[in-house]
């Protein structure tokens with residue numbers, strides 16, 4: 313099948329590559345000329361494990377093409393995916409200007425039947441708006457489908473190739489058939505394609521992200537309670553997660569959820585609810601808890617340094633919003649950095665993949681280390697913000713010899729509390745007993 317993907321960011325690139333991998337002829341369109349040139353020349357623009365191999369193979373074999381020319385890109389396609397940004401507008405609602413702008417442009421270019429697919433995360437009612445935007449300039453036959461994407465960064469290829477489910481929202485039999493055919497290789501494992509109306513599909517995406525964010529904020533509150541009551545959140549997590557009705561996943565407390573999706577999507581659902589005079593109370597609390605959780609380590613750090621961070625120097629391990637990605641959108645580490653700098657401290661950070669993006673975002677306001685141990689040199693304490701695998705079993709001797717104080721503030725609960733106590737560290741994590749060694 314010939315397909316086009318408009319928007320070659322995270323979702324567009326994974327979508328285009330995976331559809332090419334299953335034998336389709338894919339053209340990806342983006343307005344960013346530099347990005348398109350890089351991609352067309354075989355230079356991948358995001359860090360995503362497993363993607364580069366598929367990308368290069370399909371590029372080489374001619375199934376994956378890149379262009380800035382929308383007309384040429386969609387000309388022969390039967391299905392056109394819109395994988396465009398839907399960032400929060402000033403009031404928190406999803407900004408549809410990219411999606412509707414491209415839909416209008418496509419309306420001017422259509423000459424035959426095509427299926428237009430909303431792959432972006434868009435509020436309920438968007439399929440109708442996209443229909444109207446196309447219909448402004450095109451009176452022929454076309455269909456709109458809502459096909460939200462559930463991939464996670466870091467495991468995006470696996471999520472796309474072996475999805476738990478594919479949601480297809482459409483009221484058109486013709487579009488349903490085409491979409492079913494396109495997705496058939498991805499659901500051979502028996503996971504379902506769930507067909508529904510457009511509005512339900514749109515809401516399914518927000519409900520999924522908001523539910524997962526709720527799970528995380530709930531556990532972060534349990535962690536707060538654990539600290540106050542002397543319980544261990546890891547034990548509570550195991551205790552509740554083994555109940556199938558609750559499930560083991562997404563119960564990890566930390567320094568809040570970040571990334572390009574949860575923060576903006578929870579906010580957008582609250583905004584959509586308000587528009588229909590519904591106060592989505594739980595989600596307001598989920599957002600409040602997350603805001604506070606991002607800085608949960610700071611009072612612990614302050615207490616250790618007797619409320620004086622001026623002139624202190626911190627090593628920071630982890631900048632990406634989660635491991636296995638270079639994405640720093642809404643990364644808790646960035647909020648921690650701002651607090652430390654505002655308090656007069658300095659920071660040397662290390663992240664295996666995200667330093668380039670952080671350098672672009674905040675420049676030389678912090679220092680960047682060559683590796684995780686270099687970051688420690690001369691630091692007063694270590695703060696951990698992302699659970700990259702290489703941080704899990706560090707050389708503690710190197711940490712001891714480099715840090716001025718044997719103090720670690722861990723936002724991801726990487727180390728065993730008892731083991732680290734034996735090593736003589738001052739160690740504070742999330743929802744677990746603090747190992748206190750007094751700062752002299």
Ligand SMILES: NC(=O)c1ccc[n+]([C@@H]2O[C@H](COP(=O)([O-])OP(=O)(O)OC[C@H]3O[C@@H](n4cnc5c(N)ncnc54)[C@H](O)[C@@H]3O)[C@@H](O)[C@H]2O)c1
Pocket residue numbers: 318319320321322323324341342343344347395396397398410413414431432433434461462463464465572573
């Ligand atoms: N990132 C994720 O993990 C993820 C997962 C599921 C769903 N989503 C949703 O998918 C959508 C896209 O997210 P993303 O992270 O891929 O965004 P992104 O910002 O990484 O990429 C968007 C791309 O669209 C391009 N673009 C902007 N305007 C354009 C235009 N007029 N014509 C052509 N290209 C244009 C940009 O240059 C960019 O390359 C959002 O709605 C997001 O909520 C994201």
Ligand SMILES: O=c1ccn([C@@H]2O[C@H](COP(=O)(O)OP(=O)(O)O[C@H]3O[C@H](CO)[C@@H](O)[C@H](O)[C@H]3O)[C@@H](O)[C@H]2O)c(=O)[nH]1
Pocket residue numbers: 433461462463464465466521524528561562563564565566567568569570571572573574633634
């Ligand atoms: O137990 C957990 C699980 C996750 N997180 C945090 O939650 C955030 C989001 O993590 P994750 O969901 O793994 O990453 P994303 O790539 O943002 O994926 C989410 O957002 C995507 C965009 O909408 C959806 O497609 C995915 O299904 C959804 O999981 C990160 O900051 C994690 O550190 C926790 O704090 N505790």
